[in-house]
Amino acid sequence: MSGHVIPMLLILALHHLLISPVVAYTALSDHFLQLVPSGGADFDIDNGKLLAPILIPRVAGTPGQTAAQQHFVNFFAKELPKWNIEWFNSTSTTPVTGDKQVPFANLLFKREPPWVQQGQSNLLTLVAHYDSKIYPEGFIGATDSAVPCAILMHVARTLDKFLTQMHDEMAALGEGGTVPMDMGVQILLLDGEEAFKQWTDTDSLYGARALAETWENSVHPAMSFYRNPLDQISMFVLLDLLGSANPTVPSFFQTTHWAYKAMATIEGRMRKLGLLESVPQRPFLPDLEKETTTFYRGFIEDDHKPFMARGVPVLHVIASPFPKVWHTMDDDGAHLDMPTVRDWAKIVTAFALEWLDMMEVEPKEDGEAPVTS
Numbered sequence: 497m498s499g500h501v502i503p504m505l506l507i508l509a510l511h512h513l514l515i516s517p518v519v520a521y522t523a524l525s526d527h528f529l530q531l532v533p534s535g536g537a538d539f540d541i542d543n544g545k546l547l548a549p550i551l552i553p554r555v556a557g558t559p560g561q562t563a564a565q566q567h568f569v570n571f572f573a574k575e576l577p578k579w580n581i582e583w584f585n586s587t588s589t590t591p592v593t594g595d596k597q598v599p600f601a602n603l604l605f606k607r608e609p610p611w612v613q614q615g616q617s618n619l620l621t622l623v624a625h626y627d628s629k630i631y632p633e634g635f636i637g638a639t640d641s642a643v644p645c646a647i648l649m650h651v652a653r654t655l656d657k658f659l660t661q662m663h664d665e666m667a668a669l670g671e672g673g674t675v676p677m678d679m680g681v682q683i684l685l686l687d688g689e690e691a692f693k694q695w696t697d698t699d700s701l702y703g704a705r706a707l708a709e710t711w712e713n714s715v716h717p718a719m720s721f722y723r724n725p726l727d728q729i730s731m732f733v734l735l736d737l738l739g740s741a742n743p744t745v746p747s748f749f750q751t752t753h754w755a756y757k758a759m760a761t762i763e764g765r766m767r768k769l770g771l772l773e774s775v776p777q778r779p780f781l782p783d784l785e786k787e788t789t790t791f792y793r794g795f796i797e798d799d800h801k802p803f804m805a806r807g808v809p810v811l812h813v814i815a816s817p818f819p820k821v822w823h824t825m826d827d828d829g830a831h832l833d834m835p836t837v838r839d840w841a842k843i844v845t846a847f848a849l850e851w852l853d854m855m856e857v858e859p860k861e862d863g864e865a866p867v868t869s
């Protein structure tokens with residue numbers, strides 16, 4: 497159990513790690529991939545525990561926003577008590593609400609090894625926005641982004657028991673606190689992604705802009721391993737517009753293409769092993785072999801923008817072209833493709849397990865109950 501760094505190689509490796517975001521994790525075994533749960537009935541659109549409660553309008557400043565917040569906070573408080581819960585509140589005027597200060601609240605859920613000091617861990621950062629668009633009235637935003645939020649709850653729940661086991665084993669071996677590259681995970685459910693009137697720099701990304709700016713100025717104590725909370729983000733994995741059938745998620749950024757390849761490889765292995773339900777025309781993540789010369793300069797504006805502008809590495813997992821239901825009343829539960837939803841849940845969960853080096857605590861081939869949803 498040594499996190500990402502083998503102690504013997506520490507001195508040699510440390511210099512390298514300081515200048516390059518290399519992650520040297522072990523790929524999940526076929527056996528481990530087979531144990532990754534899909535979430536199953538918890539994604540049911542009528543009474544599923546994770547998704548159904550947030551298939552409602554969730555506009556900032558309305559009761560739906562409060563209901564969604566309570567859903568997330570209650571889930572973590574009750575089922576995942578080892579996760580730290582933090583509210584990040586901000587307010588802003590919008591082009592359609594006059595002088596009123598509209599309240600935005602990002603919800604931050606974090607799990608680190610229990611021994612880490614402030615600014616010591618690097619954090620796999622999984623992100624989705626939970627607000628919905630104010631128009632058309634009654635808009636649900638199932639793919640945008642209720643499903644991504646529910647997927648991240650499922651990921652957290654699945655990671656939780658493995659994280660506990662890993663931390664316990666590291667502590668028992670006396671490794672806790674000895675590794676400078678301690679890893680943690682945080683889930684950011686962001687508010688105010690949608691424009692109220694028309695997408696501009698100031699009418700969009702309300703929650704993300706406030707958070708990125710504050711984190712840039714939240715400098716850790718002088719001897720901390722990482723300078724500020726932005727610096728701690730090992731990868732900003734943003735999920736958006738997921739849940740329609742036959743999605744295509746391109747690789748947007750050459751600098752993080754290696755992380756895209758890790759996720760695409762997991763998808764391919766899971767398909768080969770018969771672990772995914774959907775039968776898409778092509779893989780969800782088709783750019784495994786993308787040439788380094790074919791990356792565009794442009795990108796889709798989304799919550800990663802204020803983070804990327806501050807140097808945070810980003811993996812943008814967004815269907816492009818957008819789903820046909822995008823920003824219409826049809827982006828509701830009934831128009832989701834449930835095999836696709838469950839497959840995304842599996843792929844993202846496996847990606848997080850692999851990133852966090854969970855082969856260290858791989859369940860045994862027999863004798864242990866498989867992971868259930």
Ligand SMILES: [Zn+2]
Nearest residue numbers: 629640690823
């Ligand atoms: Zn949207």
